[in-house]
Amino acid sequence: MAKLCLVMGDQLTRDLASLKNAQIGQDVIVMGELTEEATSVRHHKKKIALIFSAMRHFAKSLEDEGFTVLYQTYDEDNGASDFETLLRNASEQTNISDVIMTKASEYRPLAWQTSFHEKWQGDVRLLDDDRFLASADEFSTWAKGKKQLRMEFFYREMRRKYNVLIDDDKPIGGQWNYDSENRKPPKSGLNIPPKTNFIPDDITNDVLDIVDDYFGDHFGELRPFDMAVTRAQALSVLDAFVAQRLVNFGTYQDAMMQSEPFMFHAHIGAYLNIGLLTPLEVIRRVEHAYHADNAPLNxxxxFIRQILGWREYIRGIYWHFMPDYKQYNALDASRALPKFYWDGNTKMNCMKQSISQTITHAYAHHIQRLMVIGNFSLLAGLSPVEVNEWYLIVYSDAFEWVEMPNVSGMVLFADDGIVASKPYAAGGNYIDKMSNYCQNCAYNIKEKTGDNACPFHYLYWDFLWRHEEKLRSNPRLGMIYRTADKMADEKKQIIRQSAKKFLDSLN
Ligand SMILES: Cc1cc2nc3c(=O)[nH]c(=O)nc-3n(C[C@H](O)[C@H](O)[C@H](O)COP(=O)(O)OP(=O)(O)OC[C@H]3O[C@@H](n4cnc5c(N)ncnc54)[C@H](O)[C@@H]3O)c2cc1C
Ligand code: SF4
Known part of the structure; x- marks a missing residue:
């Protein structure tokens, strides 16, 4: 029987579960640029352009293979605005009523998919998304009965399951984790290869015009647009990473340098999340580089830990704790997002650099997201709802399943320690050590209090005191509280006054 195969904007993978067995000449592929999806939050312009252009290229590649593809281009006024209307229109047009879909990556569309069969006249098949390396059930089985869900132990199981960097059931090199050799500060004279860029073709240029017309007031800069929009292009980004950047990935994984937004990172998060690359192929490619003596084990x-460990673990957390996870706010944080999150206009150079490059590229690397913008959001007590929405809007790789546990769990400690064993709070010295931002900052990293002092210093202590009741008993924070206890009362008071003055100025 002929089927309608619905393909969502982050399912652009030829061997997607629901496409694997699709029959050319019989089944019809249904895709659409939908208002409901494009405006669920006010996504960065580059993110919308990436997804629409990648969808159009993917649809074309299926047509080139011989498939019939019903593709709805963006039409705010006359087109279907949601998946259900899109399928109804397709069914009327083709007289096909059976539908096959792969499970959506996020809670909201999956909730629609799971109830869809109740109102649909034909047969509906919903398949698991087997591009992920651990299913939601597998993660829940692993999590069951555990007091703490630490990524490191999950990661070891995944290494064994996929036999990655394993020799005779033991980790290659004798250790599971080589972070002690990684995460060095940047040094001058580093030769950072240029990012792999692409010139927009006619399809992308059409999409850029649509984004200009309909989403011109969304966050971020649209042009120049240089992202990969096909699988072949995404593979060449991966190739360039393995050939040029991987060797230094671990060493400078946490390093930040002014005017170097991309460092030695891979820049493939968005391509993985929309399906142009699959996690296992990336892992195998990088593992091969090690066996071919092209990159060191650290x-x-x-790198493999980020994808086989963190990416899968984060997704597991999302499905294990949703929908409750969305409501978590363990530290009762409620401050509104400062205006400079939207325009980068702040005297704090680390924030200015990280936000400005986000505006330009829809990208910031992990440590900028975690230890600069994230750390500030935590210390300033920003509302988890607002911070989550911001991260979901501004990054081209942002989808709720991966954004939310990173933000509510890793950054804001809103989940009360499910993801992180302690808040990732840090004063300015961490940023000074890992970047060259402080050298160009209006604030003085050496000053601890007062109008010229680096705000991260006093905000850090103020955060710890504000949440003392909850955090003092955390074994990983005991020593820090004991250090704070030794501070003279007068010093404490000055720190708190500096913090209050700064936080009041945010409003
Ligand atoms: C506050 C915060 C928000 C984040 N939001 C997102 C998001 O919306 N979407 C997203 O894909 N990643 C998110 N991350 C994780 C990470 O920052 C990005 O995956 C990474 O910066 C993407 O750039 P890259 O491809 O150059 O990554 P690299 O540093 O080169 O890492 C390679 C890959 O590892 C994976 N990875 C690394 N760290 C994580 C992680 N913590 N969680 C999940 N996957 C990881 C990604 O697929 C990434 O592409 C977030 C991290 C933080 C701290
Ligand atoms: S001095 Fe403080 S605010 Fe300025 S760049 Fe350094 S850490 Fe950031």
């Missing part, structure tokens, strides 16, 4: 293991 870089290869460190």
């Amino acid at each position: 870089a290869v293991e460190g």
